[in-house]
Structure formats: structure tokens, C-alpha cells
Amino acid sequence: MSTDQSTKTRADAEPILSxxxxxxxxxxxxxxxxAVDGVSFDIYRxxxxxxxxxxxxxxxxxxxxxxxxxxxxGRIENGRIMFDGEDLIEKSPKQMRSxxxxxxxxxxxxxxxxxxxxxxxxxxxxxxxxxxxxxxxxKATQEAIELxxxxxxxxxxRRLREYxxxxxxxxxxxxxxxxxxxxxxxxxxxxxxxxxxxVTIQAQIxxxxxxLQEERDLAIMFITHDMGVIAEIADRVNVMxxxxxxxxxxxxxxxxxxxxxxxxxxxxxxxxxxxxxDDRLSTIEGDVPTPNEDPTYCRFAPRCPKAxxxxxxxxxKPMSVGSDDTEHLAACLLYPEDISTDEAVAIHRDGNTQxxxx
Amino acid sequence: MSTTTTEEEEAxxxxxxxxLLEVNDLKTYYEDGGFLxxxxxxAVDGVSFDIKRxxxxxxxxxxGCGKSTLGRTLMRLEEATAGEVKLNGTDITTLSxxxxxxxxxxxxxxxxxxxxxxxxRMTVGEIVREPLDVHEWKTPKERRQRVRDLLxxxxxxxQHYYRYxxxxxxxxxxxxxxxxxxxxxxDFIILDEPVSALDxxxxxxxxxxxxxxxxxxxxxxxxxxxxxxxxxxICDRVAVMYLGNIMEIGPSDEMFEAPANPYTHALLSSIxxxxxxxxxxxxxLRGTPPSPRDPPAGCPFSTRCPVKIRPDxxxxxxxxxWQRIEVFREVLRExxxxxxxxxxxxxxxxGRETHESGMDxxxxxxxxxxxxxxTVMEHINEAAEYAENDDxxxxxxxxxxxxxxVCDRERPSQLGVGDQGRLSLCHRHEDEYDEPATVFESxxx
Ligand code: SF4
Ligand code: SF4
Numbered sequence: 001m002s003t004d005q006s007t008k009t010r011a012d013a014e015p016i017l018s019x020x021x022x023x024x025x026x027x028x029x030x031x032x033x034x035a036v037d038g039v040s041f042d043i044y045r046x047x048x049x050x051x052x053x054x055x056x057x058x059x060x061x062x063x064x065x066x067x068x069x070x071x072x073x074g075r076i077e078n079g080r081i082m083f084d085g086e087d088l089i090e091k092s093p094k095q096m097r098s099x100x101x102x103x104x105x106x107x108x109x110x111x112x113x114x115x116x117x118x119x120x121x122x123x124x125x126x127x128x129x130x131x132x133x134x135x136x137x138x139k140a141t142q143e144a145i146e147l148x149x150x151x152x153x154x155x156x157x158r159r160l161r162e163y164x165x166x167x168x169x170x171x172x173x174x175x176x177x178x179x180x181x182x183x184x185x186x187x188x189x190x191x192x193x194x195x196x197x198x199v200t201i202q203a204q205i206x207x208x209x210x211x212l213q214e215e216r217d218l219a220i221m222f223i224t225h226d227m228g229v230i231a232e233i234a235d236r237v238n239v240m241x242x243x244x245x246x247x248x249x250x251x252x253x254x255x256x257x258x259x260x261x262x263x264x265x266x267x268x269x270x271x272x273x274x275x276x277x278d279d280r281l282s283t284i285e286g287d288v289p290t291p292n293e294d295p296t297y298c299r300f301a302p303r304c305p306k307a308x309x310x311x312x313x314x315x316x317k318p319m320s321v322g323s324d325d326t327e328h329l330a331a332c333l334l335y336p337e338d339i340s341t342d343e344a345v346a347i348h349r350d351g352n353t354q355x356x357x358x
Numbered sequence: 359m360s361t362t363t364t365e366e367e368e369a370x371x372x373x374x375x376x377x378l379l380e381v382n383d384l385k386t387y388y389e390d391g392g393f394l395x396x397x398x399x400x401a402v403d404g405v406s407f408d409i410k411r412x413x414x415x416x417x418x419x420x421x422g423c424g425k426s427t428l429g430r431t432l433m434r435l436e437e438a439t440a441g442e443v444k445l446n447g448t449d450i451t452t453l454s455x456x457x458x459x460x461x462x463x464x465x466x467x468x469x470x471x472x473x474x475x476x477x478x479r480m481t482v483g484e485i486v487r488e489p490l491d492v493h494e495w496k497t498p499k500e501r502r503q504r505v506r507d508l509l510x511x512x513x514x515x516x517q518h519y520y521r522y523x524x525x526x527x528x529x530x531x532x533x534x535x536x537x538x539x540x541x542x543x544x545d546f547i548i549l550d551e552p553v554s555a556l557d558x559x560x561x562x563x564x565x566x567x568x569x570x571x572x573x574x575x576x577x578x579x580x581x582x583x584x585x586x587x588x589x590x591x592i593c594d595r596v597a598v599m600y601l602g603n604i605m606e607i608g609p610s611d612e613m614f615e616a617p618a619n620p621y622t623h624a625l626l627s628s629i630x631x632x633x634x635x636x637x638x639x640x641x642x643l644r645g646t647p648p649s650p651r652d653p654p655a656g657c658p659f660s661t662r663c664p665v666k667i668r669p670d671x672x673x674x675x676x677x678x679x680w681q682r683i684e685v686f687r688e689v690l691r692e693x694x695x696x697x698x699x700x701x702x703x704x705x706x707x708x709g710r711e712t713h714e715s716g717m718d719x720x721x722x723x724x725x726x727x728x729x730x731x732x733t734v735m736e737h738i739n740e741a742a743e744y745a746e747n748d749d750x751x752x753x754x755x756x757x758x759x760x761x762x763x764v765c766d767r768e769r770p771s772q773l774g775v776g777d778q779g780r781l782s783l784c785h786r787h788e789d790e791y792d793e794p795a796t797v798f799e800s801x802x803x
Contacts, residue, residue: 054557055528149723155689156723157716168646169421198420198584200643203628207642225557228587228630251634269562270632271591280569281562281591287527 050234122160403602608780
């Protein structure tokens with residue numbers, strides 16, 4: 001992880017993944033839930049982009065939309081998902097199958113969802129090698145051994161012949177990562193990959209991902225609810241709230257000067273952050289709303305300590321927090337902060353932003 | 359082990375407080391699989407501590423360390439195998455009849471997952487009232503009033519009485535669980551990961567509530583959790599468990615600022631800080647905890663400890679070589695733990711693939727690119743030969759005898775550290791060895 005470096009790469013390269021104005025909705029009897037609503041962000045080679053948010057924020061649906069793993073009653077309604085210059089939304093199910101587990105690989109919270117209990121770990125890795133790289137026989141075995149070694153599983157030769165249940169939780173997640181790497185992906189999407197693991201094992205997996213990224217120039221999209229993990233692994237962070245990205249900034253900047261009132265509240269509610277030991281934790285009043293209608297207002301307004309009357313009638317769009325700070329965006333009517341709030345509200349209302357919603 | 363005046367003073371202040379719970383050498387073993395003579399799971403393997411009235415003791419550790427079993431044993435939801443648990447001076451492990459019933463009023467538990475601990479078919483009012491009904495608390499009318507008061511106490515509304523749990527958010531469901539736990543005015547509440555399933559902003563509200571309730575009702579808490587930031591925030595003292603043992607116990611601020619035990623040290627250093635600018639001189643632990651069925655003979659942490667004491671003759675051996683020897687020991691341990699798969703057995707029976715032990719590959723993988731002294735390599739080869747002949751146990755024993763130290767042989771005792779009555783289970787606190795902190799320092803730099 002190196003922020004300087006990633007900013008540099010960003011300036012003179014094309015993003016490997018560019019999500020533009022994505023909307024994914026779920027249709028229930030009662031309502032249409034816009035789980036992801038107008039989300040845009042980029043990921044470049046060699047960088048880790050974090051997506052952080054509480055439950056129901058839409059972070060996992062974002063990942064599943066990119067992988068085109070949205071089943072009925074959900075559907076992708078709007079937007080583009082440009083991967084390596086092509087729009088994934090246009091791909092046929094068959095093309096998607098070869099992209100999934102090919103140039104885009106995914107690691108989920110529960111390694112058992114990615115491993116088949118009736119096959120040995122070795123067989124599963126070799127199958128991936130056969131499908132995506134055309135390797136078989138002793139070549140595949142040799143490559144599988146090397147992959148297990150690369151993800152830090154000792155005694156690889158022997159462990160290839162074991163079944164997933166014979167592995168500990170941390171070793172299973174390593175095996176899943178080995179399987180993901182078998183296809184030589186360009187983008188690795190990790191959805192809460194360490195949430196089910198103990199901290200000492202989590203530390204091992206985070207370290208492993210960083211090493212692999214460096215070796216292979218992987219782009220990583222890392223989804224988590226854990227601000228500590230994000231601070232550690234991400235180069236750039238998107239904060240989601242009720243289906244929208246409400247703040248996007250390089251990691252150091254986000255933690256040093258969070259701009260959106262929700263991000264500020266979220267960081268303050270973590271124990272040990274900026275409080276005296278006897279102080280009470282700060283909280284955010286109220287509950288997360290269900291995004292079930294067109295946002296013509298700020299979805300955080302009912303809970304926002306800084307809300308003012310315009311927040312109920314103008315939808316804030318992601319915008320530079322200050323005109324000299326193009327790397328840091330917030331979707332809040334208070335920004336850009338170097339112009340008057342009235343002017344800022346006018347810009348949000350008239351919608352002339354660089355990466356707005358419709 | 360230094361006794362200073364401050365330590366004595368501190369000890370005196372704690373001593374003057376009334377002890378609510380006293381646990382002495384408690385063990386909880388499970389025999390699963392029905393083979394009574396076989397190795398039991400040593401979930402809790404001899405722990406001792408006390409909790410003063412009004413205090414919050416945190417119990418932390420990774421999954422499988424025994425913290426939840428310990429909590430359940432204190433609740434009498436599990437049978438203690440040995441040792442005593444005294445609540446207000448009475449050993450509760452042997453209670454029965456009316457005494458047990460009284461105990462079940464005085465001690466309550468709040469669980470991690472509000473979903474599974476609340477009966478979905480009962481209304482919120484019924485859930486909170488149930489313990490009052492079971493214990494025939496006062497009149498039904500007074501019970502209903504009590505429930506209404508309790509709902510208010512935990513920040514719910516009276517009209518929630520007739521609703522069902524599924525109509526509530528996770529945070530609100532945890533409030534219902536807390537109201538129920540408070541119903542019989544307990545002295546002592548065991549909170550088993552009460553906020554782990556909640557989002558941080560919700561978690562903050564529940565933690566604030568728990569603190570308010572403690573103050574209002576003079577409650578004593580045992581707070582079981584794996585999130586150390588939460589524990590530091592809410593607990594007066596903390597006990598760190600590993601493989602059924604308390605590795606370190608003491609005042610929480612002091613422990614978080616200067617952990618004494620090598621395991622506490624490693625655990626704290628593996629927590630990701632919500633601050634991307636923190637310097638990371640992390641000690642990443644190798645491997646996973648051993649099976650609680652087959653704990654190490656000496657120190658529970660000896661298979662993973664980064665600052666384990668080495669035998670004299672290997673004290674100056676290259677660190678990398680030493681590391682690899684430890685990994686090799688782990689490989690053999692793993693092999694003797696994992697049952698050969700059925701297809702392996704069939705292959706062996708058919709005489710196909712005669713014994714693909716792969717020892718050569720492992721030695722190559724581990725030691726191939728290192729400059730290993732000949733004498734050391736001879737020992738490694740000897741152990742590998744045992745393993746080659748399918749006797750991993752003999753290989754393990756050989757390596758333990760050759761490369762093991764006091765850490766592998768003797769279980770350390772809890773020694774005093776710091777000046778506030780903190781205890782740590784580690785040989786390194788004895789005078790003849792360097793303190794763990796000193797060794798960690800040299801590892802990082
Ligand atoms: S737009 Fe208004 S309500 Fe929304 S975050 Fe900004 S100040 Fe708060
Ligand atoms: S006794 Fe030895 S193995 Fe155990 S914690 Fe101390 S140094 Fe480490």
C-alpha cells in the first residue's frame with residue numbers, strides 16, 4: 001500500500017474498472033429497494049479500493065452487480081461497468097462465466113461457499129487451472145503446489161490431497177485465494193474476506209493480499225464494515241450509505257479529515273477514537289433508511305447533526321470538497337467548502353458535476 | 359517480579375472492595391465422540407480470577423480459546439470438570455434445588471445473537487416477562503408494570519410491548535435481550551459478545567446503555583468479546599485467554615498500553631487501527647492455535663510464540679533457520695492431527711503410490727535456500743526420517759527434545775508484572791530470562 005504511488009499511477013493510466021452511475025434495485029411486493037443507487041468509482045491496477053459501510057449500505061450488492069451475480073427479484077437498472085474497456089453489463093451469461101473466476105476473481109466472507117466439500121482442495125485448484133489456463137496433469141499439480149505455497153500453506157504437496165473440512169478457517173481462506181489466483185486475475189474482489197477470522201489470522205491474510213498485490217500488480221476491491229481493516233489495506237476509500245457513495249478519498253485523507261457528516265459520525269462512534277477513556281461514545285441518532293424512492297433529498301438528513309432546510313429538497317451529488325482538492329469527493333450540500341453554502345446548494349441542485357447521477 | 363509500594367497500595371484498594379465472584383482453578387473438559395478414555399477437549403484448563411462488585415472484567419481471546427465455555431460454565435450451562443466458582447462466597451458448581459433457583463435469578467446472561475436468543479413467536483412483553491413468570495415474581499399485574507418499566511429503562515417504548523422481535527432492528531433486539539436479563543434484578547450479568555453482530559454506530563448506543571445500567575443498578579459485568587477496542591472502552595480489567603488458559607489479567611489501560619505477555623503483545627499488534635498513518639511494527643503470528651484436545655505440554659502458546667525461549671546451544675542460531683525449524687515442527691503437528699483421507703488410505707491399501715510423504719520436498723521448501731549448520735541439519739533429517747516412516751509422533755518428540763526449551767516442557771505460572779497486580783503466564787518474567795518486551799523490541803528492529 002502506498003498512497004503516493006497510487007496517486008501517481010492514477011494520473012497516467014486508464015482504470016481497470018470503472019463503475020459509472022450504477023443502479024441495482026430489488027422488487028418486493030411493497031416497494032422497490034434501490035440497494036445501489038447511482039454509484040460511480042474507479043479502480044486502477046496495483047491499487048486497493050475499499051468500500052466501507054454498515055449493513056444495508058449496498059456495498060455487497062455493488063460487488064455482486066459488478067460480477068453480474070444479481071438474481072431476481074433484483075436487477076441492474078442503470079449504469080455502465082467498464083472493465084478493461086468493455087461494458088460488463090453487455091456481456092452474455094456465458095461470457096460472464098468465463099470472466100468470473102477468470103480475469104475477475106472473488107473472495108467471500110465464508111470460504112466454504114467457494115469450496116466444494118466433496119473434492120480435495122487440489123482437485124478444485126487444478127480444475128480452475130484447467131478451465132482458465134488450459135493446464136492439466138502434472139503441470140497442473142505443480143502449479144497448484146506453487147499456488148498453495150504462494151499463499152503460505154506449508155506442506156503443500158500433502159495438503160493438496162486434503163478436503164476443505166480438514167483445513168482451519170484461515171487455511172481455507174488461503175486456499176480460496178490460491179484458487180482465485182489460479183486464473184491469473186487482474187481484479188480481485190474481496191467481500192469481507194477476513195470478517196469471520198480471528199485477528200491474528202486476519203493479520204496473516206491482509207499481509208498475504210498485500211504481498212500478492214505487489215507481486216502481481218493486482219487491482220483489489222475490498223469490501224468491509226471494519227474501519228480498522230480499511231485503514232490498513234486500502235489506498236482509496238468509498239464510504240457507502242443507503243445505496244450511495246457519500247464520500248470518496250485517499251485513505252489518509254479520509255481518516256485525517258473526513259468531510260461528510262456521516263463519515264465523521266461513523267469514525268467517532270468507534271471506541272478509542274478521539275475520546276477520553278471515560279467519555280461516552282458518540283452515536284448517530286436514528287436508523288439507516290431503506291432507499292426505496294428516487295433521492296430528491298439527502299438520505300442522511302433525518303440523522304444529520306448539520307442538516308439545514310435545503311437538505312430535504314436538494315439531492316447532494318459527489319463533489320470535490322474544495323476546489324483545489326479534486327481527489328476528495330463528498331456528497332453533501334456543504335461542499336465545496338470554499339464557496340458559500342448557497343452557491344454550493346445551487347451547484348448540487350443544477351447538477352453540473354463531473355460524475356453525477358443522471 | 360518486583361514488589362513496589364504502588365503495587366501494595368493498589369492491591370489494598372482492590373482488596374477493600376467486596377469480591378462478588380471468585381474462580382479457582384476451574385476446568386471444563388468435554389468428551390465428545392463417546393470415547394471416555396480418549397483425549398477430552400480441554401476448553402477451560404485451570405483458570406483463576408476474581409471480580410469485585412461493580413467491576414467490569416473483559417474476557418478476550420480468539421475463537422476456540424475457551425472464553426464462551428468459561429462464561430457458560432459460570433452460568434451453570436456447562437458442567438465444571440474441576441475447580442470452584444464462588445458467588446458471594448458460595449460455591450455454585452454444586453448448587454441444586456432452591457439454591458440453584460436463587461442463583462438463576464442472581465446471574466443473567468446476554469447473548470451475541472439477539473435473533474437466536476429471542477423466541478420469535480412471543481411478543482416483546484412476553485419475552486421480557488418470562489423470567490418473572492418462571493420465578494413467580496410478585497403479582498401478574500406488577501409483572502406487567504415491571505416489564506413496561508424495563509422497556510423504558512433500556513430505551514424502548516411502552517407500545518413495543520405487543521410487537522414481535524422481527525419487527526425490530528438488531529440494536530433494538532439486543533435491548534430486548536438486555537431488558538429480559540435485568541428483569542429479576544441480578545447482581546451479575548455475563549455479556550457474551552453482546553455487540554459483535556451490530557454495526558459500529560449501533561454498537562456505540564448499546565455500549566453507552568450498558569454503562570448507564572451498570573451505574574444505575576450497581577451491576578457487575580463479565581464482558582466476553584473479541585473486539586479489543588470495545589473491551590478497552592468498557593472494561594476495568596481484562597483477562598486474555600488462549601487455549602483454555604488466562605495468559606494475562608490486569609487493569610485494562612495498563613495492559614493495552616504495555617502488554618506483558620507475549621500472546622497479549624501479538625494479539626494487540628494484530629488489530630488493525632482505524633488510522634492509516636500508524637507505524638506498523640506488527641508481529642504477525644505464524645500458524646493457528648493447536649487443538650485443545652492436544653495442547654502443548656509446556657506453555658500453551660509455545661507452538662506460536664515469537665519470543666519463545668531457546669535452548670542455550672541454539673541461542674545464537676540464525677533467526678530464519680530457527681523460524682523454519684518451528685514451521686517444520688508445525689508441519690509434523692498438522693500431519694499427526696489430520697486424519698489421512700479415505701482415498702489416501704485406499705491408495706495405501708492398494709499399494710499404489712507407496713508413501714508419498716513428500717519429506718524431501720518439505721525439507722527443500724523450508725531449508726533449501728538457507729545456510730543451515732550441519733549439526734542442526736542432521737537433527738532435522740533424523741526427525742524427517744521418523745516422519746518418512748509414518749511416525750510423525752516420534753519425529754515430533756525428537757524435535758521437541760532437541761530444540762525444545764523450558765517453554766516446551768514446563769507450564770509457566772502466573773507471575774506478577776507491572777505495579778497494579780497484573781499477572782502474566784510466561785517463563786520470561788523470571789529473572790534469568792529477558793522480558794518479552796525486550797525480545798519483541800529486538801525482533802521489530
Ligand atoms: S446534505 Fe445536509 S443532511 Fe446531508 S449530509 Fe450534508 S448537511 Fe447533512
Ligand atoms: S513461556 Fe515461553 S512460549 Fe510461553 S509465552 Fe513465555 S516465552 Fe512464549
